[in-house]
Amino acid sequence: MEDVLHKALKYDILSEEDLENLENRIEVQKREDLLNKHPYSIWQGKNGNWYTKLPVNEQLKLIKRKNKADIENIIVDFWSEKLENPTIKELFNQWIEERELYGELRKSSIKKYSNDYKRFIKGTYFEAVHIRNLDEEKLYLFVKNTIVQHSLTAKGFSGLRIILKGILKYAKRKKYTSISASVFFQDLDIGKNIFRKKHKKKENGRFTDEEIRMIIHYISDNPTIRNLAIMLCIQTGVRVGELASLKPEDINYQTKTIHIQRTEITYNDRNGKNVVTVSEYPKTDESDRYIIILDSCIDTVRRIRLLNPQGTYLFEEKGNRIRSNGLRRTLYRICDKVGIPRRGPHSIRRTYASVLLDNYTDESLVQNQMGHTDIATTRKYYQYCRRDEAEQRQQIKEAINY
């Protein structure tokens, strides 16, 4: 078992053979454990039949089978039903481990779930509850108490719900409980008012034309590699994680495109230590795309290359890749210098999409540039009227003629 697990952890992959192998070995191990726990002897009678005893309804019942394997099956089934009664904590770990093993989740998601577990469940009485002792009333009380104690927002609650659902579905599949997670949460009667509200500042998410001009002007005067990274972001609208993991070979000077094919990721390793690294996208992902760039953008790339001619990555300092966090700080610093409110790189992305949409660029084109799977995303999150009041008035005037 060790070797297979070791391989899985080291390379993040398992062949089908490995998986089957692993499952078999886990199964065999489980059987052995249960048989060892069986307190009654197993014997063969003179007639060749195999016997043992099992405690049924407070009484020992004699069981008889023709061969040994069958009698062992009975024993294993009996005790697995009776003995296996893991705690919520154990179930969470098993659930996460299983999904990780099968590669169902990105490491960032596992990080998220683990954080939510830590936040809501770790150190509470609920963590130690054995699944067979859990009923819907106990679950209900825990959920409601957690909402109140943490003064959760609706979003925060959804984090709690997802891990509880995961744990319960897993437990149900393993036949530890009959509680149906989806039914429970469906029926859960929680008023909207119980959640804490969050007020967001509306116009925070985008830069105005004037602000963009100021930033570009500043970068032209101070063309450091970091500042030029921000320039490239303004010219392409890519995600900051994509920006920070660009390589020189991603830029095609002939076709004037950039191949976006990887991104920066962060996750917690085995020891819980934070790791920042670059991951290649799976080929099928919509995020894998070629975006169209203009001559001005090519020019920016050339200047970047002059500053870091040998690098593996486009943006490096002293041979180290500049991380997305570093680029974010750079943008903050620029905002400070030119005297505008601090906004993050994602605001540049929103601005990019809004400018295109406001100037009647085809939606499908914007969708491709942004790397959205669904056109609705492009509309929902990025369409935003940045035109000034006079122009808005003019538009209404043109549309309404009565």
Place this chain on the structure above:
DNA sequence: ATAGTAGGGGACTCGTCTAG
């Protein structure tokens, strides 16, 4: 001035339901 980290919550996709 810059890097590193933890954790929250926003950004995004996907599946399902429904009306027309």
Place this chain on the structure above:
DNA sequence: CTAGACGAGTCCCCTACTAT
């Protein structure tokens, strides 16, 4: 049969804080 509304689930950016 299809668009679109909606909620659930996943992924990633941002904030806040510490450290150097």
